[in-house]
Amino acid sequence: MISHEHKCIFIAQRKCAGSSIIHAFGLRWTSASTLPPEWHYMNHGTLTCEFHSKPADYYVFSVVRNPWDRLVSGWKFCPETRDWPLRELLRHLPREGYAYQHVTRLQETILRDQEGRLVTNRIARFENLQADFDLVCGEIGKPLRPLPRLNPCPVERLHYREHFAGAVDRDLFLHHFARDVDFFEYEF
Numbered sequence: 001m002i003s004h005e006h007k008c009i010f011i012a013q014r015k016c017a018g019s020s021i022i023h024a025f026g027l028r029w030t031s032a033s034t035l036p037p038e039w040h041y042m043n044h045g046t047l048t049c050e051f052h053s054k055p056a057d058y059y060v061f062s063v064v065r066n067p068w069d070r071l072v073s074g075w076k077f078c079p080e081t082r083d084w085p086l087r088e089l090l091r092h093l094p095r096e097g098y099a100y101q102h103v104t105r106l107q108e109t110i111l112r113d114q115e116g117r118l119v120t121n122r123i124a125r126f127e128n129l130q131a132d133f134d135l136v137c138g139e140i141g142k143p144l145r146p147l148p149r150l151n152p153c154p155v156e157r158l159h160y161r162e163h164f165a166g167a168v169d170r171d172l173f174l175h176h177f178a179r180d181v182d183f184f185e186y187e188f
Contacts, residue, residue, distance in 0.1 A: 001025065002041035002058070006140045009054060011045040011062040011110060011119075014102040015073040016126050019150040021063065021133065025142075029150075044101075045110025046119055060119055061136050064107045065126035067180040068160040068173065068188060074102035076157045086163050090172035104176070108183045123184075161188070 001010040001022045010025075012018030019029060027039050042050045045062070054060075065073075075089055076082050078099045093104040113119050122139065124132030130147055137144050164170050170188070174181065181187075 001027065001043075002038050002054075004038075006059075006142050007055070007057065008059040008061065008136075008140050009042055011042055011060065013063055013065065013070075013107050013110070014105070015070050015077060015153075016063040016065045016107075017129055017147065018063070020129075020147045023150055024133070024145055024147055046113055047110055051113075051119075059121045059136075059140050061122045061124060062111055062120050063124045063126055063129065063132070064111075064180075064184050066160070066186050067107070067177045067184075068164060068186075069126075070107070071103060071173065071177065072157060072160045072163055073153050074099075076155050077153045078102050082155060086169055087172065090169060090176070093176060106177065106180050108180055164188070 001012060001018075002008075003010075003025050006025070010018075010021055012022065022039060023029070027036055029035060029039070042048050042054060045051065074081075075084070075086070078094075080099050081089055081094065081103060089103070094100040095104065111118055111120055111123070122132075122136055124136060133147055134144050136142075164173065
């Protein structure tokens, strides 16, 4: 998302409060066909064509989430994966499309440039969302506002630790997601 009023770019990670933050900037989601172009600007971060032509003086921020929690949220959110057993999902992680973006794609992938440098001025944490968003607002001169809870997982789900009770599942998870765990310094 881009806000010319606040001279900022928000790189929206999937299942990390993206809709809530974009909504807080006054962009409303009614249907996929009526989304304003600002909504999807740099929607895939450094993987988008806009990345190389973005305004250089704009503040860039994103939100990251505990990788175990994000996986469970994406797994239960996506219709094509929500009925899979966890171990089956971890052994056959989606490799493309909607489920890949919501379940499999590493968060750091869209936040680093080709040299491996972070492209953000601030990384907010989902676990501290409102306080971190307030910091962003203070840094860009946007009035503070409570974030709405939008686009939640449509099915009941257990806490992520309950899904990863066994060592096999934790090992399968780390085989793919260790970079996000290490880079963003999350602990199980």
